[in-house]
Amino acid sequence: MDLPKTFKLERYFAQYEFDNTKKLLCCSDAESFDLKTLLSLGSSEDVEKWNNLKLCYTDSQGSLELRTEISKLQDINPENILVCVPAEGIFIALTCLAKELKGKKAIVCWPCYQSLIEVLESNGVTTDKWLARYSSEKGWYFDMNELRGLIKDNVGLVVVNFPHNPTSFLPSTDEFNELIKLCKENDIYLFSDEMYRMTERSIPHLSSACSVYDKAISLSGLSKSFGLPGLRVGWLCCQNDEILGKFKGLKDYLTICSSSPTEALGVIALKNRDALTTTIQLIIKKNLSLVSALAVKYQELIEWHEPKAGTTGFMKLREKLLKGRTATDVCAELVDKFNIVLLPAKTYQYEDKYVRFGFARKDMEILLTDFDNFLSQYAN
Ligand SMILES: Cc1ncc(COP(=O)(O)O)c(C=O)c1O
Incomplete structure (x- = not known):
């Protein structure tokens, strides 16, 4: 057996995940519960x-x-x-x-x-x-x-x-x-x-x-x-x-x-x-309506199809936003200017025109305001 090659997605996250100045808009894990909440659900x-x-x-x-x-x-x-x-x-x-x-x-x-x-x-x-x-x-x-x-x-x-x-x-x-x-x-x-x-x-x-x-x-x-x-x-x-x-x-x-x-x-x-999964489903439901509204507002820049399950979507970036660049370049600009982290398709060794977008975290509404400001620079 050879050693597996570098895990691209994990190494990409490692740059940002524990840096408090960065805001992650691409996580696949949902909002985490704290120990107190979990224990409060347990029987005596x-x-x-x-x-x-x-x-x-x-x-x-x-x-x-x-x-x-x-x-x-x-x-x-x-x-x-x-x-x-x-x-x-x-x-x-x-x-x-x-x-x-x-x-x-x-x-x-x-x-x-x-x-x-x-x-x-x-x-x-x-x-x-x-x-x-x-x-x-x-x-x-x-x-x-x-x-x-x-x-x-x-x-x-x-x-x-x-x-x-x-x-x-x-x-x-x-x-x-x-x-x-x-x-x-x-x-x-x-x-x-x-x-x-x-x-x-x-x-x-x-x-x-x-x-x-x-x-x-x-x-x-x-x-x-x-x-x-x-x-x-x-x-x-x-x-x-x-x-x-x-x-x-x-x-x-x-x-x-x-x-x-x-x-x-x-x-x-x-x-x-049921208590845990329902709480997360409610966060997802609220967030998906926000993403859909943003996708309509900026339809000339991004393509979005609401998934029937999961915690992430693979959003297509249109040429008007890419301007001949890759999704990786766009993500780098977003981190630089707004500290917002999206995951480019390159980390999946996939055509670099897509970004992974996570929608199961509570802070999404605030992060979307920054993403909106970023997109507005490219809109007419
Ligand atoms: C499809 C899939 N399988 C397995 C895992 C591994 O889960 P964990 O990171 O909790 O070990 C992940 C994590 O992102 C995943 O997306």
């Missing part, structure tokens, strides 16, 4: 447990109590779950799956969170990209016919991430069923990154892939839709004991087990998941 029994918590090692698979709460969300048995840090989950699963492929290719949705492709490639796996398509009328979408065309005998794995980072594309139930059917018919592993599940604006949510297909592995966690990225709680779910066993074996060389405070707080979060 859970809070008592928290107060008396021993800071000892924990069950390396994740405590049964935590896995039981996760199982309700993923519709899978607690024994089919491995608790991990979300980013670690990608590394564990794709490193193990790379060995299962035995020379076969992987198809990866594109653009993507870099580790979804990089871990495979650094393990010597050849990848084909299932490209997100954009049209000014429809916005972003993934075409199932294109996926069907990419699936050949030499494909052993499909990697998807729905709701999708950065576009927030969400397949319809029919499209999702078609994806599962294609993988089943061709006996292909499916790695389904579901980190943004529960941000769907309409209910019912799509099923978790692991609950409907025995060769599907789902990854999810509390970082995005639950507003708890600092907890570092995630999980891998898979019906196949042999594969899950391999994941557990690799985790023994990484974090071994979760921290006990993380597990205790994770249980409280999952027991109160």
Whole structure:
């Protein structure tokens, strides 16, 4: 295995994320809850447990109590779950799956969170990209016919991430069923990154892939839709004991087990998941109406399609704003003049005409005023 290449998005954020003078308008994590709020949701029994918590090692698979709460969300048995840090989950699963492929290719949705492709490639796996398509009328979408065309005998794995980072594309139930059917018919592993599940604006949510297909592995966690990225709680779910066993074996060389405070707080979060996700949905709803109004005001400069799920959108910058420059250049000017940070498509190694826009933080209204002032310089 080669070392993975530099994680472009993480390095870009590292320049700004903890600099108090910078204002982030491109975060994928929602407004974070504080400890006091989370504990206030817990039952007296859970809070008592928290107060008396021993800071000892924990069950390396994740405590049964935590896995039981996760199982309700993923519709899978607690024994089919491995608790991990979300980013670690990608590394564990794709490193193990790379060995299962035995020379076969992987198809990866594109653009993507870099580790979804990089871990495979650094393990010597050849990848084909299932490209997100954009049209000014429809916005972003993934075409199932294109996926069907990419699936050949030499494909052993499909990697998807729905709701999708950065576009927030969400397949319809029919499209999702078609994806599962294609993988089943061709006996292909499916790695389904579901980190943004529960941000769907309409209910019912799509099923978790692991609950409907025995060769599907789902990854999810509390970082995005639950507003708890600092907890570092995630999980891998898979019906196949042999594969899950391999994941557990690799985790023994990484974090071994979760921290006990993380597990205790994770249980409280999952027991109160509706309160957390509803609060975030309300922030998103308010913010989306503000972004839509701005997009109408500056339609000659930007193109915006309101996503049906997720916490980010991939906004197209029009030539009148680009003026022959890249999105990276525009973002640099925005940071320079207004301290506002947007994420250019280059960090996804994608055509540099788009920026990732995050809409799940409370300070968005204030930040949009600055973005409005920036755009007004280019308007007629
Ligand atoms: C699609 C996707 N998967 C996994 C992760 C990793 O989550 P975490 O940063 O909480 O480890 C992210 C984070 O941005 C993500 O966007």
